[in-house]
Amino acid sequence: MISSVLPTYNRAPFSFVKGEGSWLTEADGRRFLDLGAGIAVNALGHAHPDLVAALTEQAQALWHVSNLYQIPQQQALADLLVEHTFADTVFFTNSGTESCELAVKMARKYWYDKGQPDRTDILTFSGSFHGRSSAGIAAAGSEKMTKGFGPLLPGFVHLPWGDHEALKAAISDTSAAILIEPVQGEGGIRPLPDQCLKGLKALAEETGVLLIFDEVQCGMGRTGKLFAHEWASVTPDIMMVAKGIGGGFPLGAVLATEEAASGMTAGTHGSTYGGNPLGCAVGIAVMKHVADPEFLDGVNRRAGALRQKLEGLVAAHPTVFEEVRGQGLMLGLKCVVGNAAVVQAGYEAQVITVPAADNVIRLLPALNITDADIAEAITRLDAAATAVA
Ligand SMILES: *Cc1c(COP(=O)(O)O)cnc(C)c1O
Numbered sequence: 001m002i003s004s005v006l007p008t009y010n011r012a013p014f015s016f017v018k019g020e021g022s023w024l025t026e027a028d029g030r031r032f033l034d035l036g037a038g039i040a041v042n043a044l045g046h047a048h049p050d051l052v053a054a055l056t057e058q059a060q061a062l063w064h065v066s067n068l069y070q071i072p073q074q075q076a077l078a079d080l081l082v083e084h085t086f087a088d089t090v091f092f093t094n095s096g097t098e099s100c101e102l103a104v105k106m107a108r109k110y111w112y113d114k115g116q117p118d119r120t121d122i123l124t125f126s127g128s129f130h131g132r133s134s135a136g137i138a139a140a141g142s143e144k145m146t147k148g149f150g151p152l153l154p155g156f157v158h159l160p161w162g163d164h165e166a167l168k169a170a171i172s173d174t175s176a177a178i179l180i181e182p183v184q185g186e187g188g189i190r191p192l193p194d195q196c197l198k199g200l201k202a203l204a205e206e207t208g209v210l211l212i213f214d215e216v217q218c219g220m221g222r223t224g225k226l227f228a229h230e231w232a233s234v235t236p237d238i239m240m241v242a243k244g245i246g247g248g249f250p251l252g253a254v255l256a257t258e259e260a261a262s263g264m265t266a267g268t269h270g271s272t273y274g275g276n277p278l279g280c281a282v283g284i285a286v287m288k289h290v291a292d293p294e295f296l297d298g299v300n301r302r303a304g305a306l307r308q309k310l311e312g313l314v315a316a317h318p319t320v321f322e323e324v325r326g327q328g329l330m331l332g333l334k335c336v337v338g339n340a341a342v343v344q345a346g347y348e349a350q351v352i353t354v355p356a357a358d359n360v361i362r363l364l365p366a367l368n369i370t371d372a373d374i375a376e377a378i379t380r381l382d383a384a385a386t387a388v389a
Helices: 049-061 072-084 096-113 134-140 164-170 194-207 228-232 277-290 293-316 339-348 371-388
Strands: 016-020 023-026 031-034 089-093 121-125 156-159 175-180 210-214 238-241 252-256 321-327 330-335 354-356 360-363
Touching: 031 371, 049 277, 072 089, 072 252, 072 277, 089 096, 096 134, 096 175, 096 210, 096 238, 096 252, 121 134, 156 164, 164 194, 175 194, 194 210, 194 228, 277 293, 293 321, 293 330, 293 371, 330 339, 339 354, 339 360, 339 371
Parallel strands: 121 156, 121 175, 175 210, 210 238
Antiparallel strands: 016 023, 023 031, 089 252, 238 252, 321 330, 330 360, 354 360
16 A cells, blocks of 8 residues: 555655754664755754744744745845855745756746747756756656656757767757756766866857756855855856755755846746745855855865865775765765665664765765764764675
8 A cells, every 4th residue: 555655765764853963863862973964955954043043033923925025035035145146136946946947947038038939958967967847857867767757848958977079069059058067966976077167168158058057956055165166166147056055944046147037027937935934034044154254164174074084984995985076065985885785884873874876875964064073974984884894
């Protein structure tokens, strides 16, 4: 008999009842060190006092009014995002996949309004992940996500990841935009080298094709910059954000330049919940921490310490791990043995990691993880690796 919860996930048998910083308490009382942060969502750890205060204060005042009215919290969060990024304007969503929907619509509408309605193709890359909506799965294109869900939304061109010549050859007078994650998350923590991002930008400028960055996982301080593309000193026309921006509250956003957003006039897009007072109150509290250069310096320092210790772990367990990769606190351990076995051994050592494609386990800890918790993480990962070996 089917479970009352639609069984689309293979869930680990844990029911966490409390979270504090980088720690989760299971119903039976065991404490787990959380290096997954709800898949890069709990950017400030669990139950950060500022986020709890922002949410509870807003909850006592007003939850929801809809976008038929002014929402001061939404305005304030949009102002903050515009102040700290390439963007001139922001639309709020509730998830990454909704951000993907708008990014695709915005790019197509841009060309339609420019009198080039045939420019509808979105160029995407192998190993990418853009969410589970019809546009999201069509964008990723992998059989794992699309099989059985046809007919797929047309207008996506799939290209090999990191192959500049293939991309160059694929750009035509039907190309609307290039859609890429600066660091692939689900695809196995694969950072696109800065040179490649620079090359993409040059190609986009040459051909007029819009550049959409999916920073749903790699954004919001995860790599040690507010957004990952800042490392390469290039900017997109449109950017998808979600996960970390709400620190655990469902919140997403699409950021864009005035030019790229020019087709999105009143009535062209909407969301009942997007940008509601609760989500935006929390988003403001998250931004106040994560956009602070001192906080980002701390992320880079912690990332350096964790990475150095992980290099030692890989060296100590060559039959379990092949390499460390990633950027900032978006790190992957490429496994020699099956990654599922390593995640499982982690559970037994009471440390939580997240599997990804390409036989990688992901470490996406809270951006404010303490030095003591970094040391404890290595102790537990070492125990897990010893058990697997
Ligand atoms: C998680 C993710 C998404 C989808 O976000 P949801 O909130 O699950 O819809 C899209 N793109 C990337 C890069 C992601 O990591």
